[in-house]
Structure formats: C-alpha cells, structure tokens
Amino acid sequence: MRIAVIGPGAVGGTLAAWLSQAHEVTLCARTAFDRLQVETPEGPLVATPTVLTDPAAAAPVDWVLVTTKTYDAAGSAAWLAGLVGPQTRVAVLQNGVEHVERFTPWLPAERITPAVVDIPAERTAPGVIRQRRMGWIKVPDGQAGQAFVDLFAHAPIDVATTEDFATVAWSKLALNCAGAVNALTLKPAGVAHRDDIAAIMRDLVAECVAVGRAQGADLPDDLPRQVIAGYRAGPADGVNSLHADRQAGRPMEIDARNGVIVRKGAVHGVATPVNAMVVALLEAAGA
Ligand SMILES: NC(=O)c1ccc[n+]([C@@H]2O[C@H](COP(=O)([O-])OP(=O)(O)OC[C@H]3O[C@@H](n4cnc5c(N)ncnc54)[C@H](OP(=O)(O)O)[C@@H]3O)[C@@H](O)[C@H]2O)c1
The missing domain is CATH 3.40.50.720 (NAD(P)-binding Rossmann-like Domain)
Structure with missing residues (x-):
C-alpha cells in the first residue's frame, strides 16, 4: 500500500x-x-x-x-x-x-x-x-x-x-478533559493527589459524561472516579500534551479537549460551567 x-x-x-x-x-x-x-x-x-x-x-x-x-x-x-x-x-x-x-x-x-x-x-x-x-x-x-x-x-x-466508536472516543475525552488542570497549574499529573484539584477534575469529567451520553456514548456513572484514580495511580511526573504545549508556548488543543464539551453541551442543553471556565482561562493564558 x-x-x-x-x-x-x-x-x-x-x-x-x-x-x-x-x-x-x-x-x-x-x-x-x-x-x-x-x-x-x-x-x-x-x-x-x-x-x-x-x-x-x-x-x-x-x-x-x-x-x-x-x-x-x-x-x-x-x-x-x-x-x-x-x-x-x-x-x-x-x-x-x-x-x-x-x-x-x-x-x-x-x-x-x-x-x-x-x-x-x-x-x-x-x-x-x-x-x-x-x-x-x-x-x-x-x-x-x-x-x-x-x-x-x-x-x-x-x-x-x-x-461503538462514540463510546471509545468520549471515554478518551473524559480522560483528556481532566488534564486541563495540569495546563492551568503547570504542574504534572501528581497534582491530582490534591483533593481540591481532584474535585475540579471530577466536575470536568462529570460534565463530559453528561454531554457524551447526550451524544449517544455509553459512559459509566463512576467514570469521574475512575479517571481521578487513574491520574493518581500513574507517574506523578507525567506531563500531558496540553500542559507541554502551554509550557512550550505553542497553541493548545483546548477546543478539541474541553471546548467541544461546552459546544456540544450547548446543543443538548447540558450545563458545562467548569469546562467553560477552564477554556476561558487557558485561552486567556495562551493569548
Ligand atoms: N503524543 C502522544 O502520546 C499522543 C497520544 C495519543 C493521541 N495523541 C494525539 O495525536 C495527535 C498528534 O499528536 P502528536 O503528539 O503526535 O503531535 P506532534 O508530536 O506535535 O506532531 C505533530 C506533527 O505535525 C506536524 N505538522 C504541523 N503542521 C503541519 C503541516 N501543515 N504539514 C505537515 N506537518 C505538520 C508538526 O511539524 P513540526 O515538526 O514542524 O512541529 C509535527 O511533526 C494530537 O491530536 C494528539 O492529541 C498524541
């Protein structure tokens, strides 16, 4: 080929x-x-x-x-x-x-x-x-x-x-959307061990789950808990690509990772205030 x-x-x-x-x-x-x-x-x-x-x-x-x-x-x-x-x-x-x-x-x-x-x-x-x-x-x-x-x-x-491609894609998005906290704090994955940060990540993922379900994805109720557990179990020094892009002064995939939750949420009448906030903060930070 x-x-x-x-x-x-x-x-x-x-x-x-x-x-x-x-x-x-x-x-x-x-x-x-x-x-x-x-x-x-x-x-x-x-x-x-x-x-x-x-x-x-x-x-x-x-x-x-x-x-x-x-x-x-x-x-x-x-x-x-x-x-x-x-x-x-x-x-x-x-x-x-x-x-x-x-x-x-x-x-x-x-x-x-x-x-x-x-x-x-x-x-x-x-x-x-x-x-x-x-x-x-x-x-x-x-x-x-x-x-x-x-x-x-x-x-x-x-x-x-x-x-069920939609479920695979939204499940990955659930993981990725939580990574916005790393780009905001410029701290690697270990920042998820803070309970206050984990609470924000949980809210980001819960909004993703609600919008993903409205889009037809089959996502479990405890996905937010699973995502936080995954971040906490992984290497504390892991740097996600949103974080790496911000640190290097490059554009960020913020629209594809969090903005999409806000945009699709608006279509379905699902509230997404936490994702909207991180999008605004990261767009302002990168501008
Ligand atoms: N890396 C991972 O572990 C990983 C895992 C899962 C999913 N993803 C996703 O996969 C996608 C790719 O990520 P990545 O990490 O591979 O990115 P990357 O390492 O930054 O690679 C992107 C490449 O695209 C090139 N490029 C940009 N504009 C171009 C153009 N107009 N014509 C030709 N080449 C162009 C860049 O060129 P330069 O060399 O000039 O920069 C760079 O080589 C992203 O959506 C990412 O979120 C990444």
Whole structure:
C-alpha cells in the first residue's frame, strides 16, 4: 500500500516507522528530516521513507493518515489536494471526538475514517521519537475501518474496529478533559493527589459524561472516579500534551479537549460551567 502520513511527529512518526516495514510510506512534514528513529518497546526501529515538505510535490496514495495536532488542521489540509485521488481513504488520528467534522471543509465525510489513538509517544527532535507503550488504535466497524486495521497486520500495535466508536472516543475525552488542570497549574499529573484539584477534575469529567451520553456514548456513572484514580495511580511526573504545549508556548488543543464539551453541551442543553471556565482561562493564558 502507498501511505502518506501528514504530520510525522510523535504519533505519526511512530506509526510511519512501523508501517514502513511493510508499505511504501511518504512523510508530509513541516520540518524536514532524513530518517525516522523510533525507540519502541521492542527496541529501536529505523526507517527512511520519502520526506516531502512541499504540498505541491504530493501525489495520490491509497491511504492518508493525518496525525497533526487538532489546531493544525487547516495546514494539514493543504496536503490533501495532491494526496487524495478517487480511491484514496483518509484516516484522522487526533484527540477529541470531532475527527470527521474537523475535515469536512475539505473532504466528504464518507471518505474519512476517524481513529482514537492511545499510543504514548514523544518526539525529542524531528524524526527522533520514543514510543513508551505499544498501545492501541480504534476505528469504527465497516469496510474502511477493516482496511485500516489491515494496514497494521504486520505490526505489534493493537489496531481494531469497534461497534461503538462514540463510546471509545468520549471515554478518551473524559480522560483528556481532566488534564486541563495540569495546563492551568503547570504542574504534572501528581497534582491530582490534591483533593481540591481532584474535585475540579471530577466536575470536568462529570460534565463530559453528561454531554457524551447526550451524544449517544455509553459512559459509566463512576467514570469521574475512575479517571481521578487513574491520574493518581500513574507517574506523578507525567506531563500531558496540553500542559507541554502551554509550557512550550505553542497553541493548545483546548477546543478539541474541553471546548467541544461546552459546544456540544450547548446543543443538548447540558450545563458545562467548569469546562467553560477552564477554556476561558487557558485561552486567556495562551493569548
Ligand atoms: N503524543 C502522544 O502520546 C499522543 C497520544 C495519543 C493521541 N495523541 C494525539 O495525536 C495527535 C498528534 O499528536 P502528536 O503528539 O503526535 O503531535 P506532534 O508530536 O506535535 O506532531 C505533530 C506533527 O505535525 C506536524 N505538522 C504541523 N503542521 C503541519 C503541516 N501543515 N504539514 C505537515 N506537518 C505538520 C508538526 O511539524 P513540526 O515538526 O514542524 O512541529 C509535527 O511533526 C494530537 O491530536 C494528539 O492529541 C498524541
């Protein structure tokens, strides 16, 4: 298969290195580099796919994987005109629950496969990545979802379809929305051990659960408690990407992680004052 990865950072670079073992991979990058070096849980993986930095040089492929941050959607879309031919499928591997809506300004919804990714990885330099866990990817059931799964048949990453994509996506969002407290306090995951902070996280997640249910996701009553327990059980020095982005002075995925709860809540008449507050505070802090 010919596969193009738009945004070969932590997630895109990791996936591209694995996909390069069995497919012809092109990297559509903003910053040029020569090769991918990924430290995987199974040892080092090196790949030398073609690297393009000019969308005008892109040619149609079988699959496009979009792995930019959500706030770089418009920039990543500049690649689509060259990469997408009549048979091309496009997978969007980003945080949040709006994978399809985010790209419908440029592509018909039926061409887009949304993907929830749980592969913790970080990039230390262009093309140099540490994949902390093999992790998993979930895509919706159906022909496109199955074709996406088949791309990874040779790789040890757990890539699977699900009958209930909404629940998978909202469950991940429940975890991510609580991470806004880290970006606000500029303190890593261990700040969740404070009861006053945990109470705010619980409220953020409870609003996410209420809105997610209104959107059709099947979320358990005790998800807020589970999310806090997960933060408390994990490494106290863990830095989430919202926190890392704010610390580095980059834009933040605040709209995709918390703003969406406020926007979808408004549609359903579900009150989301705590998410609205963190969105306002982080937008003001990043402005
Ligand atoms: N990292 C994780 O552990 C993880 C886990 C689960 C989900 N996610 C989600 O996965 C998505 C990707 O995250 P990430 O951590 O992989 O981000 P990342 O490391 O920042 O990678 C994003 C890449 O996109 C590139 N890019 C930006 N605009 C571009 C453009 N116009 N054309 C081509 N490339 C462009 C960036 O280029 P530069 O090199 O110039 O910056 C960077 O290489 C996000 O939605 C994130 O929330 C991440």
